[in-house]
Amino acid sequence: MIAMPIESAPCISTMLECDDSDNSGWCSLPDICRLLGMADINVDSDSRFQRRRVKAGQWVFSAGEKFNAVFIVYSGFLKSLLLDDGGNQQILGFPMRGDLLGIDGLHNQQYASQACALTDCDLVVIPFRELTRLGHQNAMLENWLYRAVSRELVREHAVVGMLGTMGAEARVARFLVALSERFAAIGYSPNCFNLRMTRQEIGSYLGLTIETVSRSLSALHDAGLIHINQRAVEVCDLAALRLVQKMPTHTKMHRQAASEPLQPLNTSRQQSVWAGLSAMPA
Amino acid sequence: MIAMPIESAPCISTMLECDDSDNSGWCSLPDICRLLGMADINVDSDSRFQRRRVKAGQWVFSAGEKFNAVFIVYSGFLKSLLLDDGGNQQILGFPMRGDLLGIDGLHNQQYASQACALTDCDLVVIPFRELTRLGHQNAMLENWLYRAVSRELVREHAVVGMLGTMGAEARVARFLVALSERFAAIGYSPNCFNLRMTRQEIGSYLGLTIETVSRSLSALHDAGLIHINQRAVEVCDLAALRLVQKMPTHTKMHRQAASEPLQPLNTSRQQSVWAGLSAMPA
DNA sequence: CGGCACGTTGAGAAAATTCAACTCACGTGG
DNA sequence: CCACGTGAGTTGAATTTTCTCAACGTGCCG
Numbered sequence: 001m002i003a004m005p006i007e008s009a010p011c012i013s014t015m016l017e018c019d020d021s022d023n024s025g026w027c028s029l030p031d032i033c034r035l036l037g038m039a040d041i042n043v044d045s046d047s048r049f050q051r052r053r054v055k056a057g058q059w060v061f062s063a064g065e066k067f068n069a070v071f072i073v074y075s076g077f078l079k080s081l082l083l084d085d086g087g088n089q090q091i092l093g094f095p096m097r098g099d100l101l102g103i104d105g106l107h108n109q110q111y112a113s114q115a116c117a118l119t120d121c122d123l124v125v126i127p128f129r130e131l132t133r134l135g136h137q138n139a140m141l142e143n144w145l146y147r148a149v150s151r152e153l154v155r156e157h158a159v160v161g162m163l164g165t166m167g168a169e170a171r172v173a174r175f176l177v178a179l180s181e182r183f184a185a186i187g188y189s190p191n192c193f194n195l196r197m198t199r200q201e202i203g204s205y206l207g208l209t210i211e212t213v214s215r216s217l218s219a220l221h222d223a224g225l226i227h228i229n230q231r232a233v234e235v236c237d238l239a240a241l242r243l244v245q246k247m248p249t250h251t252k253m254h255r256q257a258a259s260e261p262l263q264p265l266n267t268s269r270q271q272s273v274w275a276g277l278s279a280m281p282a
Numbered sequence: 283m284i285a286m287p288i289e290s291a292p293c294i295s296t297m298l299e300c301d302d303s304d305n306s307g308w309c310s311l312p313d314i315c316r317l318l319g320m321a322d323i324n325v326d327s328d329s330r331f332q333r334r335r336v337k338a339g340q341w342v343f344s345a346g347e348k349f350n351a352v353f354i355v356y357s358g359f360l361k362s363l364l365l366d367d368g369g370n371q372q373i374l375g376f377p378m379r380g381d382l383l384g385i386d387g388l389h390n391q392q393y394a395s396q397a398c399a400l401t402d403c404d405l406v407v408i409p410f411r412e413l414t415r416l417g418h419q420n421a422m423l424e425n426w427l428y429r430a431v432s433r434e435l436v437r438e439h440a441v442v443g444m445l446g447t448m449g450a451e452a453r454v455a456r457f458l459v460a461l462s463e464r465f466a467a468i469g470y471s472p473n474c475f476n477l478r479m480t481r482q483e484i485g486s487y488l489g490l491t492i493e494t495v496s497r498s499l500s501a502l503h504d505a506g507l508i509h510i511n512q513r514a515v516e517v518c519d520l521a522a523l524r525l526v527q528k529m530p531t532h533t534k535m536h537r538q539a540a541s542e543p544l545q546p547l548n549t550s551r552q553q554s555v556w557a558g559l560s561a562m563p564a
Numbered sequence: 565c566g567g568c569a570c571g572t573t574g575a576g577a578a579a580a581t582t583c584a585a586c587t588c589a590c591g592t593g594g
Numbered sequence: 595c596c597a598c599g600t601g602a603g604t605t606g607a608a609t610t611t612t613c614t615c616a617a618c619g620t621g622c623c624g
Contacts, residue, residue, distance in 0.1 A: 082443050085528075090443040104439065106432035113439060132428075136418055146414075149431050150388035156438035157386065157395060161364050161372040163445035164489040168580070199603065207446040209581060214604055230589080230603075246367075450612070481571065491613060496572055512571075512621080 025051055027074075027124045029134065029141075035072055035098055035124070038144050045134060050125045054078075060101065060115040060123065067105030069127045073097050076121025077196040080113050081204075091205040093155075094118070094179075094197060097186040100148050118196040163207045166245070171206040172216040173244035176226065180235055190238070195231040220244070307333055309356075309406045311416065311423075317354055317380055317406070320426050327416060332407045342383060342397040342405065349387030351409045355379050358403030359478040362395050363486075373487040375437075376400070376461075376479060379468040382430050400478040445489045448527070453488040454498040455526035458508065462517055472520070477513040502526070 026048040027035075051074065054060055060071060063083060073095050080101065082090040092113055095101055105111040106128070135142030162174055184190035195202070199210040206213065220226045225241050227234040235241065308330040309317075333356065336342055342353060345365060355377050362383065364372040374395055377383055387393040388410070417424030444456055466472035477484070481492040488495065502508045507523050509516040517523065 082439060084443070084447075088447075090446055092439055092442060104432055104435045106428045107436050108429075112436045132424065142414065146388045146431070147390075149428070149435070150386055153386045153431070153434055153438065154389050154394045156435065156442065157364060157374055159442055160374060160438065160445065161366070163442065164372055164486065165366075165370075198601095204446065210603075211582085211605085212580060215580095218604075480569090492571075493573085493614080494612060497612095500572075 027051060032072060032124060032126075033141075033144075035074065036100075036144070036148065037098060038140075045137065047130065047134060049130075052123045052125050054117040054121045054123060056117050056119050056121075058117050060117065060121075061105070061111045062114040063111055065105075065111050067102070067109045067111055067128070069125050070103055070105075070131070071101035071115075072124040072126065073099045073101065074122040074124055076123075077118045078115050078121060079118055079197060079201055080115045082113050089201075089204060091197075091201050093159075093205070094201075096182060100152065103149050103152060167247075168206075168208050168212045169216045169219055170245050170247055171208065172202075172213060173220060173225075173241050175202065175206055176220075176233065176235065177238065177241050177245060179233075180238060180241075191235045193233055195233060309333060314354060314406060314408075315423075315426075317356065318426070318430065319380060320422075327419065329412065329416060331412075334405045334407050336399040336403045336405060338399050338401050338403075340399050342399065342403075343387070343393045344396040345393055347387075347393050349384070349391045349393055349410070351407050352385055352387075352413070353383035353397075354406040354408065355381045355383065356404040356406055358405075359400045360397050360403060361400055361479060361483055362397045364395050371483075371486060373479075373483050375441075375487070376483075378464060382434065385431050385434060449529075450488075450490050450494045451498045451501055452527050452529055453490065454484075454495060455502060455507075455523045457484065457488055458502075458515065458517065459520065459523050459527060461515075462520060462523075473517045475515055477515060 028049075029045050029047055032049065052060075052071075054076070060078065075097055078095045078101070080092045080095055082092060084090060095115065101115050101123070102111060104113055131145060132142075135145055162171060166174065179193065179195075180190040183193050197205075199213050202208075203210045203213045208216075217226070217228050220241070221228050223240075225235075225237045225244070227236060310331075311327050311329055314331065334342075334353075336358070342360065357379055360377045360383070362374045362377055364374060366372060377397065383397050383405070384393060386395055413427060414424075417427055444453055448456065461475065461477075462472040465475050479487075481495050484490075485492045485495045490498075499508070499510050502523070503510050505522075507517075507519045507526070509518060
């Protein structure tokens, strides 16, 4: 498994000295709603939220820092992570446009994780008190707020499930599929994209070593499901990639015994991961 | 790793047909505050919340069910889990007194996971709309609500970190320490307790097979850190147990390169897990 | 006394990690 | 402009960890 090293980029530590000089503008509430994919809600508030530009390698906030705002990614790519007592990074996710950052700071009023920009980023800063205040004025917004937090929880659940059950190749396949879907959702090509993170970071996120990540990627490449050259990825067979996800290395296909019996048990054992996949080589 | 089977107990499926007949009472808002460890807040609301009794093996709610309430555990022990398409359980946690259940249902208005009672339980049912309504009347309560949700996130983060980096014995040790602490927090003995879950469930939660869980427990037992007999656990050396957590099997002790260098790198390799532990045999 | 689910233990197999060598891209400085 | 250094990524071989399979022990219930 993992443990992040990362002698990464020019990570400039504190968030406070982030240059506000070139903040390019402000966001209105409707802007934010759109950003988050909410159905347009009629808000008569004229609140404006500050944008904050963060350069690649800079921290947005650090664990232990006093919590006062959440962030929404407007553009760019980041990593969120935990730093263990040895200084090792444990990657928790890779936020991108539309994602919420810093919610875990609510508990204990200080950030529990930290976020670092992988590319130059544009964030919308939302002071939390302001957010709840607006929530009182508009029930839909408040509802959305809770849902956004809940969504994070659901995502984490999925990650836990993956780490618990999937083999290395399945994890990497899942990672790529998820990336592809998220890119599609924010208007990028789902088939061609660049990884913004190192193999180390991917490995930490997936609970694998860099070598295993690299080998898995190579295996997917050799099977013709993807093309990968350094950080440039082309997804050739998304359907097959999805299938790979569902083939955990070792998963005793036992069945849940609830009140009613479920569908008959699939007893087939795990054979070659690639068996039955439509491998269409380059 | 895992994948839960569990031909468990008499799991009665739907929540709706839960017998309300023997509901033993109601909870006032101050009751709930105490339950959750909030500083007493002065609430002049006379709202009362229903209690719901759930027998061991019964489901509290199931994934996909319409979301309308969250639950707080008043007494008893549960498991929360995800059911994959094969019907396998992925255990997400073991809620107990004071814990919040069902928050993930906010997103999409339907529960994303499910909860099953491991022992007879007493839950407080809190209709979500009621909760937000009260939140508007009392800022402290609202704040607490957000914090409780955030706390769940922080916990999940910790789980992800564990699954990503720790070896089998470290995971099991962590599991026991966490249980011990939670038991202490709710007034049980931190040294002596019964596991309410099967090895399967522990294994699923920790991303290990039952055999590995069993072996790890035996190893901890043989090292004198715990006594374990079936489900009865006695923690003999909590400090040593904590140490075991910090000894990931394979964790390249690389260091985070932020702006400032951190403490010098500990390059010592991983030797016998037990080296240097105060093993005080039975 | 079975039957059965749960738990333990051993031995062999499989997966992932570790260590090490090598390639590649990129930026620095002569 | 090219040599060179460096960090990132790839690949191979050996090792370790964990899983799998299988046998056996234990407690419980009809």
